[in-house]
Amino acid sequence: xxxxxxxxSDLMVSPMGLGCMSMSGCYGAQDDDECVATIxxxxxxxxNLIDTSSNYGKGxxxxxxxxxxxxxxxxxxxxxxxxxxxxxxxxxxxxxxEHIRNSTEGALKRLGIDCLDxxxxxxxxxxxxxxxSVGFMAEMVKEGKTRNIGISxxxxxxxxxxxWKVHPVASMQDEYSLFVRVPEExxxxxxxxxxxxxxxxxxxxxxxxxxxxxxxxxxxxxxxRLEDARYAxxxxxxxxxxxxxxxxxxxxxxxxxxxxxxxxxxHQPGQVIPIPSSKSRRHLEQNIKALDLALSAEDISRINxxxxxxxxxxxNHAQNRAGAAAQ
Numbered sequence: 327x328x329x330x331x332x333x334x335s336d337l338m339v340s341p342m343g344l345g346c347m348s349m350s351g352c353y354g355a356q357d358d359d360e361c362v363a364t365i366x367x368x369x370x371x372x373x374n375l376i377d378t379s380s381n382y383g384k385g386x387x388x389x390x391x392x393x394x395x396x397x398x399x400x401x402x403x404x405x406x407x408x409x410x411x412x413x414x415x416x417x418x419x420x421x422x423x424e425h426i427r428n429s430t431e432g433a434l435k436r437l438g439i440d441c442l443d444x445x446x447x448x449x450x451x452x453x454x455x456x457x458x459s460v461g462f463m464a465e466m467v468k469e470g471k472t473r474n475i476g477i478s479x480x481x482x483x484x485x486x487x488x489x490w491k492v493h494p495v496a497s498m499q500d501e502y503s504l505f506v507r508v509p510e511e512x513x514x515x516x517x518x519x520x521x522x523x524x525x526x527x528x529x530x531x532x533x534x535x536x537x538x539x540x541x542x543x544x545x546x547x548x549x550x551r552l553e554d555a556r557y558a559x560x561x562x563x564x565x566x567x568x569x570x571x572x573x574x575x576x577x578x579x580x581x582x583x584x585x586x587x588x589x590x591x592x593h594q595p596g597q598v599i600p601i602p603s604s605k606s607r608r609h610l611e612q613n614i615k616a617l618d619l620a621l622s623a624e625d626i627s628r629i630n631x632x633x634x635x636x637x638x639x640x641x642n643h644a645q646n647r648a649g650a651a652a653q
Contacts, residue, residue: 328617330597332375332403333496333523335474337443339403341592342617343375344368344610345527345603349390350383353533353549356605358390365394367607371614374403377499377525377601379448380429381409388436396438405444405525406433407478407499421451421459430466442472444496450480457492464493476525483516490520502526502598503535504572504587504629505556505565505637518596529591529600531556531637534565536584536602536609537573541566554639561639571632575625581615588616590629 329338347353349361365376376395378387388406395402408429411419419425430445445466447459456477463475477489478499489495498517502509503526517524530536532551539545542552542562551557556565569583576586584602591600604610621629 328372329374330599332444332474333476333517333597334494334521335444335496337403337474337496339375339523339599340373340617341599342373342588342614343377343405343525343599343601344373345601346376346378346387346391347382348603348605350387352382353551353603353605358393360607361390361605362394364604364607364610365391367610368604368614369398369401371610372617373614374401375405375599375601376402377405377407377527378433379407379409380433381407381448385432385436388433392436392438399439403443404437404439405446405476405497406437406442407446407448408433410448417453418449419451419453420448421454421456421462423458423462423465426459426462426466430471434471441470444474444476445472446476446478446497446499448478450477450485452480456485456489460489460492460495467493478525478527481513481516483512483519486516486520495520495522497523497525499525499527499601501528502591502600503529503531504568504590504633505531505535506640507636514594514596514598523597523599526591526598526600528603529588530584530602530613531565531587534562534569534637535572535587536612537569537582539566556637556639558639561637564638568633568637572629575628575632579619581619582612584609584613585615585619586629588613589619589621590626592616593621593626 330341332339349356466472474496476497500509545552573583576583588600602613
């Protein structure tokens with residue numbers, strides 16, 4: 327299986343990773359045994375990069391991954407976001423020394439390992455200078471608790487330049503897909519300029535780009551996607567039309583629409599690594615076919631014509647940009 331250098335690190339990873347958020351109840355019920363089997367199937371299929379977070383399932387995600395990697399630790403690259411703390415129900419704290427240390431050490435304990443391959447603040451903390459947050463993560467590198475550091479959500483090119491003056495940043499992570507195109511404005515170029523990997527989370531539009539839902543009625547009760555504006559009445563129908571056109575194109579190539587969409591992400595300039603979240607082997611097997619799907623320039627143009635500006639109802643980045651501006 328092809329491997330690519332993970333940003334500025336010395337790690338070699340698969341061009342696509344496995345997001346584990348859905349394995350801890352975010353998108354409805356899951357089966358732990360099936361989730362472990364899915365992680366094993368990902369490795370067998372050539373995917374060695376796992377993305378997790380201290381916030382997923384309040385530690386359940388790490389414990390689940392610990393089961394899956396037992397006896398195979400050296401075959402996986404584990405990237406763990408540090409999560410956020412909301413002490414007053416509103417304020418999001420992600421960049422303090424105390425939080426970074428506690429989250430890193432807690433992750434190591436739950437995962438049953440000595441060192442993470444990368445830790446990542448879950449968002450730029452508007453209350454703490456980014457230089458300080460990066461410095462606190464660098465302490466974890468010096469102590470041998472992580473090999474690399476990254477930043478997710480709320481970055482701007484200016485903040486990234488400031489971060490780099492303190493310590494190399496191997497990767498950044500943000501939502502990016504055919505339905506969320508905001509990173510194309512600045513972040514993808516900033517990642518390329520620093521030689522960083524860009525980890526694209528929710529590359530399947532939180533499921534709709536995988537063709538999972540024919541209507542809002544298909545979304546299970548309690549699923550947080552019911553609160554997503556892209557799934558709201560009117561927006562859902564407009565987005566479903568684009569998914570139908572993409573599905574027709576994918577059928578021509580003999581793959582599921584998810585494989586076509588993920589291949590599009592991997593064909594973007596620079597090192598863009600999609601990390602679709604799968605909690606079943608069935609969905610993983612559909613997604614993983616993207617690794618062998620070659621897209622021509624004509625294919626890319628056709629896909630961009632189907633979905634030129636992102637999804638109807640996409641407003642997910644407004645809060646992130648506001649938070650970054652506060653620094």
